[in-house]
Amino acid sequence: MSTFHDLGLNNDLLQAITDLGFVKPSEVQEKAIPVLLESERDLVALAQTGTGKTAAFGFPMLQKIDINSRTTQGLILSPTRELCLQITNELKAYGKYCNGLNVVAVYGGASITDQARDIKRGAQIIVATPGRMKDMISRNLVDITKIEYSVLDEADEMLNMGFKEDINDILSHTPADKSTWLFSATMPREVAAIAKDFMHNPHEITVGNKNESSNNVSHEYYLVNARDRYQALKRLADANPDIFSVVFCRTKRDTQKVAEQLIEDGYNAGALHGDLSQNQRDLVMNAFRKNQIQMLVATDVAARGIDVDDVTHVINYQLPDEVETYTHRSGRTGRAGKTGVSMVIVSKSEVRKIKSIERIIKKEFDKKDIPNGMEICEVQLMSLANKIHNTEINHEIDKYLTSINELFEDTSKEELIKKVFSVEFTRFFNYYQKSKDLNVSEGSNRDESEREFKGGKNDSTRYFINVGSKDGFDWMKLKDFLKDQLNLGRDDVFKVETKDSFSFFNTENELREQVLAHFTDFKHEGRFVNVEVSENRGGGGRRDGKKRSGSKGGERRGGNKDGRPRRSGDFKASNGDKSGRPKRRSEGGDSRSNNSNISRPRRSRR
Numbered sequence: 001m002s003t004f005h006d007l008g009l010n011n012d013l014l015q016a017i018t019d020l021g022f023v024k025p026s027e028v029q030e031k032a033i034p035v036l037l038e039s040e041r042d043l044v045a046l047a048q049t050g051t052g053k054t055a056a057f058g059f060p061m062l063q064k065i066d067i068n069s070r071t072t073q074g075l076i077l078s079p080t081r082e083l084c085l086q087i088t089n090e091l092k093a094y095g096k097y098c099n100g101l102n103v104v105a106v107y108g109g110a111s112i113t114d115q116a117r118d119i120k121r122g123a124q125i126i127v128a129t130p131g132r133m134k135d136m137i138s139r140n141l142v143d144i145t146k147i148e149y150s151v152l153d154e155a156d157e158m159l160n161m162g163f164k165e166d167i168n169d170i171l172s173h174t175p176a177d178k179s180t181w182l183f184s185a186t187m188p189r190e191v192a193a194i195a196k197d198f199m200h201n202p203h204e205i206t207v208g209n210k211n212e213s214s215n216n217v218s219h220e221y222y223l224v225n226a227r228d229r230y231q232a233l234k235r236l237a238d239a240n241p242d243i244f245s246v247v248f249c250r251t252k253r254d255t256q257k258v259a260e261q262l263i264e265d266g267y268n269a270g271a272l273h274g275d276l277s278q279n280q281r282d283l284v285m286n287a288f289r290k291n292q293i294q295m296l297v298a299t300d301v302a303a304r305g306i307d308v309d310d311v312t313h314v315i316n317y318q319l320p321d322e323v324e325t326y327t328h329r330s331g332r333t334g335r336a337g338k339t340g341v342s343m344v345i346v347s348k349s350e351v352r353k354i355k356s357i358e359r360i361i362k363k364e365f366d367k368k369d370i371p372n373g374m375e376i377c378e379v380q381l382m383s384l385a386n387k388i389h390n391t392e393i394n395h396e397i398d399k400y401l402t403s404i405n406e407l408f409e410d411t412s413k414e415e416l417i418k419k420v421f422s423v424e425f426t427r428f429f430n431y432y433q434k435s436k437d438l439n440v441s442e443g444s445n446r447d448e449s450e451r452e453f454k455g456g457k458n459d460s461t462r463y464f465i466n467v468g469s470k471d472g473f474d475w476m477k478l479k480d481f482l483k484d485q486l487n488l489g490r491d492d493v494f495k496v497e498t499k500d501s502f503s504f505f506n507t508e509n510e511l512r513e514q515v516l517a518h519f520t521d522f523k524h525e526g527r528f529v530n531v532e533v534s535e536n537r538g539g540g541g542r543r544d545g546k547k548r549s550g551s552k553g554g555e556r557r558g559g560n561k562d563g564r565p566r567r568s569g570d571f572k573a574s575n576g577d578k579s580g581r582p583k584r585r586s587e588g589g590d591s592r593s594n595n596s597n598i599s600r601p602r603r604s605r606r
């Protein structure tokens, strides 16, 4: 079988498929659609993300329901609001020639009464998140007692998110003789249990190896010191001027922080995580879909299953806790026949995880070096040259040409080209000329932070703080306390060492003023907490806790670890901003608050 027609789909659907530009069914579609059309059997389908699962259950469901009836016959459960909306939109597109079709999305964070009203109008298909669906059932706003087809989409993720009880509850309100179609990227025990409890003799489909990664995606890793992560991320972005990427962080907090920092540094970035309001999430997703955001920084849950075409890079800013999650992340790129790159920024202590990922995805990683400053300058320069070369002339400028020509009367073409390119080049050159090599060699057994710990090279500051284990702190608690107090990320406070009544910790030099300022006249639980720069730069720390005065100034170094004067105001590149990243002319707007980047003129991606 090779065409959608052969699979047994009707003309209304085939017409929509033509409109959508789908030429050939994907493997999961080829395997699932005929079975679902021809029988009333339950189905368990394992397929990685991006394989076209929505159409695999969507087309059969659309063909099997009675569009002339207003009874709800199909129920699709999916883990997140974004997916729920995405599936709803897909189904509407698939069913655009099915006159009278009504698909309603049901999810938290929007008006439940509006959703109930839309359903009452006669929704043949409901696409819902489990939480909101359960809510609607308990408030008698929906009748699912006549459901004939239920779909559990991204079943593994729904269970991961703790929706097991809700799913049990919802399914208990549906008829026992309905068909259940379960779709999942992985088959952990919990999913197998659901299949066993709710399904009768299901037909099973596995597409590819269940965790295998798409052939269109290549995998790269970059070994850096943990505290150079952010610098590394920026370089990867700068080295890929047309990047359109999803950047994964492990926690909501890191996600927010990295996105904010990128925006501050002049990138078109946005955050997507569960602590944002629905409205903020919609704004960010819309901007991303329209390619107005080049770097979508997201948590795994928020980005699960998100289908945006043309994502060029997935960047693992931090590796996921579970190795399997990597497959989902990298599946955000290399979709719909395009190629993509999945990049991982790792520190020494995590590098062995790369090996376990390789085993799971059955692909090898390339170890790559973070590009150095001059390489980035070159890439940026050539990207600009190509852009200028491909630019269509805007004749609105004709009326100014006389004065411009006058100005350049004595400038030769050669000189003019040099000048034009210098405008851009100088920004990046000034920014990167003294940048350091961020790469760590795999061979050495100690990474740089460790060397520094032993008293070698030093661009971090060690502090003394007058609380210790007597005050209930161990190193982890103290690290959390400092991170929270200073609003820093997990890599920003390091080498935390607690003693009885005092402790030590390190931060980058550039954070020194912030740290000292925060703990000036600072009281915690009624007592003064005092932080000072420690003279002891090594790991041992001072044991007596005395003689702390006079050390405050410590050794001062100019610039940050990149050798780049950051936040110090002495950055004088032509278009530079104070955050240290050379700003593009087109981005030179005044406002840099969150979301302000959305409407900014953006660079074209091709």
Ligand code: ADP
Pocket: 021, 022, 023, 024, 025, 026, 029, 047, 048, 049, 050, 051, 052, 053, 054, 055, 305, 307, 335, 336
């Ligand atoms: P999954 O649920 O497996 O992650 P989706 O259903 O979201 O995958 O599909 C991924 C993308 O591929 C969507 O943009 C979808 O429109 C597209 N797609 C699905 N089936 C086909 C096909 N047969 N040919 C081309 N594109 C397809």
Ligand code: MG
Pocket: 053, 054, 153, 305
């Ligand atoms: Mg899907």
